Amino acid sequence: MKGVAPVAIPRENVLDNTLTLLREGYHYIPGRRRHFKSDIFQTRLLGQKVICIGGKEAAEVFYDEDKFTRIGAIPNRMKESLFGKNGVHVLEGNAHSHRKTMFMSLMTSERLSELTALTEKQWEVAIADWQQKRRVILFPEAEKIMCRIACEWAGVPLWANELSQRTRDLSAMIDAFGAIGPRHWQGRIARNRSERWIRRIIAQVRSGELKPREETALYTFAWHRDLQDRLLDLQTAAVELLNIVRPIVAVGRFVTFGALAINDFPETKEKLRVGDDDYIRMFVQEVRRYYPFGPFLGAKVRSNFKWTGHQFKKGTLVLLDIYGTNHDPDLWDKPDEFRPERFDEWEGSPFDFIPQGGGYDMGHRCPGEWITIDIMKVSLAFLANRIDYNVPKQNLDYSMVRMPSIPKSRFIMRDVAISS
């Protein structure tokens, strides 16, 4: 039987659009979806044909593992800086499920409560120091706080004299993801140094020199056995432990954007001050939806299929529009307004709100979403309620081209004091 002829995908007639993508950043895919009035279009990036898709139905098909594979979808330059090699991001099938279970085993309610307490403690430690200073730059400070939280929670020893360097390295790996040139190279150097550090620590656990608590990531990953009942090689174990520590540091970016939201939308500060847990949760969700972090995700077509009448051929690279889906006017009323209350009505679909990926826990969706939300709740409640500060004149704009983005001044605070 003959099938229905595929519908042509709207297409950019260009030789290569990599430079345009770098020039347009977060707006590149959503801008073209608007232009073509289509949730799918075809372009060329890094010398290859690429299909870009966005929206809820697009996210649903993107997370269908029968249709897509992650193998070969992450460019080497991102593995060399952001992700590392042979980690959970690029595993498939049983190997992925087995490794993912290792990550999910850390997310118990006891461990999450511990994380909340740790986060509260670290902000209190920071405030004692900030009160002595006239000026504090929030973003690097938040990253240091996150680094302390991450290491303590994961069971990784961190000496006071290494805090700055370790934080800078973890930050540089994140900062490298959309970069070419020096920012990319700093990310690579930072990754190499961090992997050496963590390999050494895991080796110390295996030799008995270090004895972390059993429920920590350090213990779990050091002694994890793969499907063949072998310990992970030191390098892979280090990559995975960094897949816990590094993204916790990345939460510092969302915290900084949250501070920006409190500043730019002062009515939210009043509501945060009332201390209503439901409002804090909605505020955190809106920060994760509204501000730019991950622009898009990539996967390759596993075998030929049709979606909405369009043909997807085996091996084609497909990008899912994360930022654009979180700002899709078909999904979000007035998407460019910051309005936490919208999450009162949100139905909790795994495919329309995807700042940390979509789908279900045992797919490739981020296992750190609960951690992120919990840390942000404590951190932003702290900034809104526990301290007073002035926000001097500064450039708080954030670029929609630089990936990842961050307010240009990194959010400077003056005269920080404990709230009266």
Ligand code: HEM
């Ligand atoms: C700033 C906050 C964070 C953002 C924006 C973020 C974003 C993402 C995104 C977009 C993905 C890809 C999903 C996919 O491939 O379909 C992901 C995966 C992942 N994230 Fe996060 N994440 C954050 C925090 C965390 C935290 C705190 C952890 C630590 C537990 C974490 C660990 C991971 C891991 C291990 C994966 C790979 C999962 C897999 O492939 O199965 N992330 N994250």
